[in-house]
Amino acid sequence: MINTNSIIVASSKQRYSKLEQEVVILNLKSEAYYSLNAVGAEIWNLIQEPKSVSEIVISLGNKYEIDEQKCESDLLSLLNELSAIELIEVSQDNMAAEKPVQEIKQTTSEAKEVWTTPALASYGTMATLVHGSGGSGADAQMGVFDGNLNFDPPAQAEDTVPAGQLDEDAAVTGLDDPGSGDDYTNEYPY
Numbered sequence: 232m233i234n235t236n237s238i239i240v241a242s243s244k245q246r247y248s249k250l251e252q253e254v255v256i257l258n259l260k261s262e263a264y265y266s267l268n269a270v271g272a273e274i275w276n277l278i279q280e281p282k283s284v285s286e287i288v289i290s291l292g293n294k295y296e297i298d299e300q301k302c303e304s305d306l307l308s309l310l311n312e313l314s315a316i317e318l319i320e321v322s323q324d325n326m327a328a329e330k331p332v333q334e335i336k337q338t339t340s341e342a343k344e345v346w347t348t349p350a351l352a353s354y355g356t357m358a359t360l361v362h363g364s365g366g367s368g369a370d371a372q373m374g375v376f377d378g379n380l381n382f383d384p385p386a387q388a389e390d391t392v393p394a395g396q397l398d399e400d401a402a403v404t405g406l407d408d409p410g411s412g413d414d415y416t417n418e419y420p421y
Contacts, residue, residue, distance in 0.1 A: 271349035
């Protein structure tokens with residue numbers, strides 16, 4: 232169970248890409264795609280290195296206009312979702328009681344950003360992500376992702392091909408992980 236003493240880090244079995252203020256994530260184990268809204272993307276950015284839930288709450292509270300209890304509740308909800316789909320790794324911090332407690336800075340000189348409940352959208356395949364049928368986050372009208380999760384701007388209306396009408400050579404390829412020596416290149420026909 233995830234709590235304020237839990238240490239959270241993004242799983243190594245994923246690849247992600249930033250898209251404006253959102254993040255699109257590929258779970259390499261399940262081959263499913265997910266997107267996070269702007270606040271979820273900020274959380275995702277924070278957990279690229281191991282952090283305790285309480286550290287994440289403090290970081291978010293310093294950036295967003297949100298009370299600590301609402302922030303913690305929303306964060307725990309998102310982290311439980313991410314844990315259920317194996318996009319994060321969770322461990323317990325046994326030394327948490329010995330660490331000094333930090334508080335959210337009450338700054339008046341800097342305007343804080345507006346808090347939006349972090350949201351995770353699920354897409355079974357790249358096709359559902361690109362064509363917008365299966366999730367509520369990234370929208371097909373915004374553009375197209377290649378197999379490396381690089382973003383190409385949206386096509387003009389006359390260039391748009393309806394879902395299911397792509398030619399038979401259409402495929403998503405190229406998830407190479409240069410650090411591991413493994414080749415994750417796969418083809419995903421639409």
